Amino acid sequence: MNFKAFHKMSYGLYLIAAEHNGQKTGYIANTAFQVTSQPPQVAISCHKDNFSTRIILDSAAFSLSVLKKEVNMKIIGDFGFMSSAEMSKFSGINFLKGSSGAPIVTDSAVAWFDCKVTQSVDLGSHYLIIGEVIDSDILLDEEPLTYQYYREKYKMFSPKNSPTYIEKSKLEENAQTIFVEEKPGETDVTYFDGKRYICAICGFVYDPEEGDPTMGIAPGTPFEELPEDYRCPVCNAGKEYFQEE
Amino acid sequence: MNFKAFHKMSYGLYLIAAEHNGQKTGYIANTAFQVTSQPPQVAISCHKDNFSTRIILDSAAFSLSVLKKEVNMKIIGDFGFMSSAEMSKFSGINFLKGSSGAPIVTDSAVAWFDCKVTQSVDLGSHYLIIGEVIDSDILLDEEPLTYQYYREKYKMFSPKNSPTYIEKSKLEENAQTIFVEEKPGETDVTYFDGKRYICAICGFVYDPEEGDPTMGIAPGTPFEELPEDYRCPVCNAGKEYFQEE
Numbered sequence: 001m002n003f004k005a006f007h008k009m010s011y012g013l014y015l016i017a018a019e020h021n022g023q024k025t026g027y028i029a030n031t032a033f034q035v036t037s038q039p040p041q042v043a044i045s046c047h048k049d050n051f052s053t054r055i056i057l058d059s060a061a062f063s064l065s066v067l068k069k070e071v072n073m074k075i076i077g078d079f080g081f082m083s084s085a086e087m088s089k090f091s092g093i094n095f096l097k098g099s100s101g102a103p104i105v106t107d108s109a110v111a112w113f114d115c116k117v118t119q120s121v122d123l124g125s126h127y128l129i130i131g132e133v134i135d136s137d138i139l140l141d142e143e144p145l146t147y148q149y150y151r152e153k154y155k156m157f158s159p160k161n162s163p164t165y166i167e168k169s170k171l172e173e174n175a176q177t178i179f180v181e182e183k184p185g186e187t188d189v190t191y192f193d194g195k196r197y198i199c200a201i202c203g204f205v206y207d208p209e210e211g212d213p214t215m216g217i218a219p220g221t222p223f224e225e226l227p228e229d230y231r232c233p234v235c236n237a238g239k240e241y242f243q244e245e
Numbered sequence: 246m247n248f249k250a251f252h253k254m255s256y257g258l259y260l261i262a263a264e265h266n267g268q269k270t271g272y273i274a275n276t277a278f279q280v281t282s283q284p285p286q287v288a289i290s291c292h293k294d295n296f297s298t299r300i301i302l303d304s305a306a307f308s309l310s311v312l313k314k315e316v317n318m319k320i321i322g323d324f325g326f327m328s329s330a331e332m333s334k335f336s337g338i339n340f341l342k343g344s345s346g347a348p349i350v351t352d353s354a355v356a357w358f359d360c361k362v363t364q365s366v367d368l369g370s371h372y373l374i375i376g377e378v379i380d381s382d383i384l385l386d387e388e389p390l391t392y393q394y395y396r397e398k399y400k401m402f403s404p405k406n407s408p409t410y411i412e413k414s415k416l417e418e419n420a421q422t423i424f425v426e427e428k429p430g431e432t433d434v435t436y437f438d439g440k441r442y443i444c445a446i447c448g449f450v451y452d453p454e455e456g457d458p459t460m461g462i463a464p465g466t467p468f469e470e471l472p473e474d475y476r477c478p479v480c481n482a483g484k485e486y487f488q489e490e
Contacts, residue, residue: 005356005381006279008311008389010257033276034251035290036368037410043288043373045280066253111250121366123375126281128288130368136250144253146391165282 003170011147011164013067015079016044017095017103018052020059024090024103025052028080030147031163032064040133042115045126047161051083053127060117061100062131065109067145072108073214073233079105081202081235100134110140126163197223197242202235206242248415256392256409258312260324261289262340262348263297265304269335269348270297273325275392276408277309285378287360290371292406296328298372305362306345307376310354314388316395317353318459318478324350326447326480345379355385371408442468442487447480451487 017026031045042064046053056062067075078089096104098114106112115131147164197206206212206226211219214233217226223242230239262271276290287309291298301307312320323334341349343359351357360376392409442451451457451471456464459478462471468487475484 001378001380002356002382005311005358005383006285008257008356008383009277009279010255010389010391011278012253012255031278031280032254033256033278033290034254034409035276035373036371036408038370040251041368043290045278045288066250111247111253113250119366121364121373121375123281123286125283128280128366128373128375130366130373133246135246137247138250138253144255146255163281164279 003166006164006166007151009164013071013145013147013150014044015065015067015075015105015109016052016056016062017065017105018056018059018062019101019103020055023055024088025055026079026089026103026105027052028067028076029162035130040136041118041130042113042133043128043130045123045128045163047126047163050161053129056117056129057120057127059101061098061102062115062117062129063098063100063102063104064113064115065105066111068108068110068140069143069145069149071145071150074236075105075108077202077232077235098135106139110142110144111138112136195223196245198245199232199235199237200241200243201237202232204232204234205245248411251409251411252396254409258316258390258392258395259289260310260312260320260350260354261297261301261307262310262350263301263304263307264346264348265300268300269333270300271324271334271348271350272297273312273321274407280375285381286363286375287358287378288373288375290368290373290408292371292408295406298374301362301374302365302372304346306343306347307360307362307374308343308345308347308349309358309360310350311356312390313353313355313385314390314394316390319481320350320353322447322477322480343380351384355387355389356383357381440468441490443490444477444480444482445486445488446482447477449477449479450490 011030014029014032015026016029029044033043035041035043046056090103093105094107096106098104100114100116102114104112104114113133114135115133117129118132119130121128206223208222209219211217211221212233215230226239228239231237256275259274259277260271261274274289278288280286280288291301335348338350339352341351343349345359345361347359349357349359358378359380360378362374363377364375366373451468453467454464456462456466457478460475471484473484476482
């Protein structure tokens with residue numbers, strides 16, 4: 001079994017949201033896809049341990065916002081790496097109310113789908129939840145974010161409860177090698193010799209060779225020389241949450 | 246409901262194959278995705294009327310080959326638009342024998358997965374078939390084909406039995422407009438005034454403005470001036486199968 005093969009499957013990135021008894025929830029997922037056309041139904045794979053899964057099943061509804069390519073990273077940080085049980089992710093966020101009852105996040109989204117749950121399937125660690133699309137719209141004339149683009153740009157892997165999570169040891173070689181593989185034609189890749197640091201909260205990797213242009217950090221800046229108030233560009237964790245890779 | 250929203254979801258393109266009692270079958274699908282990581286399981290949505298669906302269910306196995314970006318169009322034509330009941334798609338094709346029993350097509354593929362069916366779910370028009378990945382490998386260090394790239398390059402829509410099929414009337418505006426929307430920034434698009442012809446077998450659209458470079462036809466060649474032995478670059482149908490759009 002070569003686990004790197006799984007990185008050759010293509011996905012988008014979506015914000016899935018739901019609400020039950022006034023409790024809103026939302027998270028980021030790559031595994032969302034249309035499964036029938038008449039009527040249009042979509043499927044999402046939801047970890048049984050996730051707070052959102054219970055809200056989706058109890059309300060029998062969810063929305064799916066298709067994220068835009070240059071997504072606001074605060075949305076990824078809040079919705080992708082925090083639990084709705086612990087924070088209110090919707091303050092300061094624009095959303096509509098779907099006729100299914102689910103909130104529909106419109107920030108950083110190119111399109112949305114409002115869905116009523118038709119069935120759920122027990123897959124062991126996850127439920128595959130099927131929803132009929134009762135309404136949909138286009139918001140922005142922009143490219144959608146793909147999982148490949150996100151993974152390459154932010155050097156991110158799926159978190160542990162994701163259907164596409166892979167233990168690092170199973171990938172056999174380090175992340176750097178995988179990204180090289182996915183960029184055919186780049187034969188002059190410079191392998192990095194210095195120390196990379198990984199955010200323990202969200203898995204973001206700080207690579208001194210590249211710096212962190214989103215936070216104003218120049219390429220070539222070692223982790224030790226980052227300002228004390230440097231924070232993870234994805235989940236906003238402080239420097240103390242970073243560990244040598 | 247705005248059906249154009251569905252074109253904002255991202256997919257790859259895969260060749261799914263199976264074999265039962267010596268009968269091999271294979272087809273092209275965009276709706277394949279990982280649904281759990283431990284154990285790794287993938288899901289595919291299969292139309293109940295399709296020949297391949299019965300073979301997959303009877304053999305309780307299937308393989309999934311991830312197609313490469315510059316796929317051999319004969320593979321798309323044979324596996325995407327012909328029925329395995331009517332022709333032997335595997336002659337002249339390289340494939341392995343998976344330990345699940347399924348043939349695994351290796352031509353034009355960057356990676357493959359060999360899967361044992363664990364369950365199937367009735368979705369109305371389709372079965373969602375879940376398979377545990379028992380083996381996988383990488384074949385080529387190349388980019389995978391995405392559904393968006395395929396749709397834009399070949400001006401193709403999903404065929405009628407696909408989970409992502411959309412009736413043209415539901416898209417409200419013509420295909421040309423949709424492609425313009427998906428290429429933000431191209432404000433100088435020239436709208437075509439001449440006659441486009443559509444292949445009745447596979448849906449490929451001959452656009453005289455673009456010609457058909459894959460068949461040596463120069464841009465600006467009207468359909469009427471195509472050589473009599475012109476054939477659809479996708480499914481190999483003759484000129485007589487083309488109709489004015």
